[in-house]
Amino acid sequence: MSATVAEEGIQKPQVLRFWSTTTGKKAVMAVTGAILALFVIGHLIGNLQIFLGPDQFNGYARALRHLPELVWPVRVILFISVILHIWSSIELAVTKSEARPVGYTRWKPAGSSYASRTMYWSGPIVAAFVVYHLMQFTFGVGGTPYNRLDTYGNVISGFRVPAVSLFYIFAMALLCLHLRHGLWSLFQTLGFYHPRHTPRIHRAASLISLFIFFGFISIPIAVMLRVIPPIL
Template sequence: MSSYNPFNSTIFNKVIMAGTGVILVLFVIGHMVGNLQVFLGADVFNTYAHFLKSTGELLWIMRLVLLLCVVLHVYTSLKLKFLNMKARPEGYSVTSYVKSTLYSRTMIYSGIVIFLFVVYHLLHFTAFVTNPEYADYSENYGPVLQSSGMIDHSGNIIQVTEGEGIFDRHDAYKMVITGFNKPIVAIVYILAVLFLALHLSHAIQSMFQTLGWSGPKTTPRLMLVSKLIGWGLFVGFASIPVSVLIFGLGKGVIG
């Protein structure tokens, strides 16, 4: 038994898939809720974007955790896929499935599509590599009161600076509206979230099963929840490019 490491087992690899999946799903839900603020107008949306960027180290910790999850999730999935392919070297000439679905059997492909999309999405809206002009979109906001102070060791306020003024921040709203006004970009985003919906429709229930929560009553409910979250995310995310492209959301900001 000494040579066996349970952390190399198929089960532990499945647990890595599920554990990283939980974090990524929670992020994606939060990301969608944040994005939906675009419907509340430029000011709300830019305030939210500015807040995210101003979190400093916290933002980078978040980014590193997500990066680690993505790397582990992709690496482990490929490892398991090759293992599973080796477990059946000679396939059936006739297949007939009962409980599995097309999307449960194509997780690896929907996963690859989502991964490629995430790379593009980061180059597009985060690093501005595909559209360097986005970096120059800025807007003035204010007047707002900004104050800062220092206290000494006995708790007395010793220095207060207060000022009211007009400040400058990145115009994320204009960036999103401009981006989705290109039909091809909007279509890529809509298709990507469609694949995300298919992936998560199987994945969320699967995470619970792998992590040990299952039962004759529980599993059908979790399957329903899985589909609701998957398609809910599709509607939420896709509503933004659809609104921009078809219903002219934010038309005023682009000249």
């Protein structure tokens, strides 16, 4: 065996070599981001059923509770995605800060969108929101009244607290920004570019993120405006 073969033997495995590049980590972010975005859309469609009344909404929640063979794999995938998304973003944040140790005294954007430049802000705040959101509606430790079997009631009593609703709306605004850039950016990162489709993807990303924003915030607003009534 020659020395070169021996050297190849100790070379990094393919997957680590992939992960060691920024392009590889970005691809991981893109794929996990896409999974999370799909979940967000599914979650929104589920949530909007609240407008159909408590029976429909609680029924939907109950159905999910009775489908552990569906819910748990989804939860595992989501959990792994969140971990990988955050992990790669942290590693890339380190890379970013090392890549320019001394900043400019002045810097002016010449062509980037606000959304794209604020991914490192919107991401962590949305993550913090998700933690609170899970505490509030999944584990019942969010400081608002909680009944495991009455999801509808939990939402109503949760969003009756103005601070909770405002934080929710704020987080949704950031999520919208995050998705506006993320949804088209993931195509670019995964190497898809098309002179006609890419501008369409751009527009679609804006529309979808706005839809998500208005969809989600419609619930706390409707609750606060008493459009969605509590169960009497």
